[in-house]
Amino acid sequence: MDVKKTVAAVIIICVLVMNVRMEVFAAPEELYAQSAVLMDADSGRVLFEKNGMEQRPMASTTKILTCILVLEKAGLGETAEVSRNAASQPKVHLGVRAGEKYYVQDLLYSLMLESHNDAAVILAEHVGGSLEGFAALMNEKAKEIGCADSHFITPNGLDAEDEEGAHSTTAADLAKIMRYCITLSPKKAEFLEITRTSSRAFSDVEGKRSFSCVNHNAFLGMMDGALSGKTGFTGKAGYCYVGALTRDGKTFIVALLACGWPNNKTYKWKDTRKLMEYGLKNYEYRNVWEDIQVERIPVENGIPESGELWDTAYTEAEIEGKEEVRLLLRKDEKVSVEVEKAEQLAAPIEAGQQVGTVRYYLGDGLIREFPIKIRNSVREIDISWCAEKIVEKLCM
Template sequence: MKMLTKMIASFLIPLLLLSSVGTAGASGTIPSPSTHAQSAALIDVTSGRILYSKSGDQELRIASLTKIMTAIVAIEHGKLQDKVKVTASSFAKEGSSLYLKLGEEMTLENMLYGLMLRSGNDAASAIAEHVGGSEEGFVLLMNKKAEEIGLTRSHFMNPHGLDAEGHYSTANDMARLTAYALHNPVFKRIVATENKSAPNPNESWEYSWHNKNKMLRLYEGADGVKTGYTKKAFRCLVSSATRDGQQLAAVTLNDGDDWNDHARMLDFGFKNFPLREIAEKEQPVANTTVVTGRGFQYPLAESEIDSISKKLILTTNRSQNESQNESKANDLSFGLAGRIEMQLNGKFIGSIPVYHKGSYIPPQPEMQEAAFAGIGEITTWAAAWRAVISHLLSP
């Protein structure tokens, strides 16, 4: 098993050191969408490729877009059916609110709906205290998550997004965060919801929340994500939409015409950078005895298709004096043979494993390795390798 661990690590490390996220190179030859935003970004959710960026690395206030991070941290660290109690420090929080009562209890899941649909600041603080032990403890989790998924120009000071010194992000970072979060089925379901009802323990009527995100009603295929506003951040918006199996997410910071700008940005992405299939799962690799372990899709402009190249990297044979148990990893019940690296104009955009024909191939992960240089890959690959090892060690 020691040798097996080394082999897994040797395959993973190159992926973790390389980030494929970058602004679409072909955008220089395609007219960019016009926006009124101080900063903007458009990302393909499957691949993590930024298709358009306007001052995308400028550090700015992000208002309630903060709650995208709050929600994904709470989902990953909390239990949806846990009861969250409204404490004195979360009660009657300034700004947008669910108007929760002091001492009121609500499931974490319902409170997340209130957080994302109505942007409740009271819900944000209550969630933070419940999941993180305190608001400060939760903020530590937020910044840790930012570091894990490669948000290098973001820092959080609170879970709600009220203006605070040292609380900022960028359009590019918010796009990456949103792409990461949209791979989580709970987050994806919540932000796509237009109306939600929840029990109200203090009144005879239920809570009824209508999503503030007008894009859900204005744009065909819209399925998220979050609005934001403060007097210093001005209007901020993250939206997402899915068409023909491709999901895009748009971000604008300080934009007085965000609904129209987002429609133009999303139209730009769907029209010019459709998601194209580069490889299929279990596709034979020419002149070899290996097959691909998963499919690979990437958003490409028409002019970029011929610029895709593939490089097959096979693992080297291990030492002859392996133990019997270690050499079992070499037989066809395991079968990992190496990987294929995908490149666009000579730049790495992603990688897929290859296996010996007839060997066990683990389930295909939901998140492509191309998308994120941090925890996204680790989580996905850990699940895949658990499946491999479980199969290998089964009687």
């Protein structure tokens, strides 16, 4: 056998195997966005991030939070009056006039399809009483969702600053807000219906003026399963985008900030597709449940099942919960399980008492936990029981 040829063949095979592995598991490279996140919408786990925790202005992607707040706090059939402040908002705007009235539902389509800045202000003033009042509601909702690094000032995303800082968020927080909008909010169905609508025609309440809105979220037609999304741009923020896709039982969210400036309008679509394809290709659901047998636990000073004083009392324990832990995982990701359980108990103990926990970890992160609980009660050996045993023995 030619040793040189054999060695060369082995090297080639190793290189091919390594390349395949890198192709499957390597993180996306060469993203245009300065901040980016790919999130699993079901669990909220960040699957990939590039400067995902860095605060940046987010332009009109702000409007997904405005939309869901209005949906949760106002009726679609309510009417909202245009203030002078709303009518003076810069383009892109609907072109409303002070004193006119519009239905909330129509303004939401104006907000999300055409990204009209005046529609955002009308809705904010209607729900919050003022822009400051609505901003307080936005920040309260953001904290409720779990956004620790966001600050909201305007309902339309125009660049702004106040004593607490700039109007800004992170790619990770923006993805959390989208996750709330499409999976957790009681108004998620209405949010999806509005953001997926291709066009909408409406008029003011009196029917004097007519309008037509067209959805500018081009991603809806780019990939099968595209679910929702919102674009944004200001001179300070650059091009921004947040979008969601569901396919093969998996739902992903992509959030991009500072994804180019004019003339780089298409960069956000390239980055979104790249991240979505990475998620679809590399992540699958696996049931990582482990059938752990929990040994029975000795009970100090407990009444044995045999009734004999010299025997040891035991109690049975079981893991409480559904015997399934489905996680969206990459093929090379492994889940570890940690069992924490009392080695001995002291009587008396009651059925249902928690005596331990089974924890599932992905890396250092806790992803799921189940309590270990007592199945049967054990009485304490006391004077009364001892007296009963003495009488029993005497009567034998």
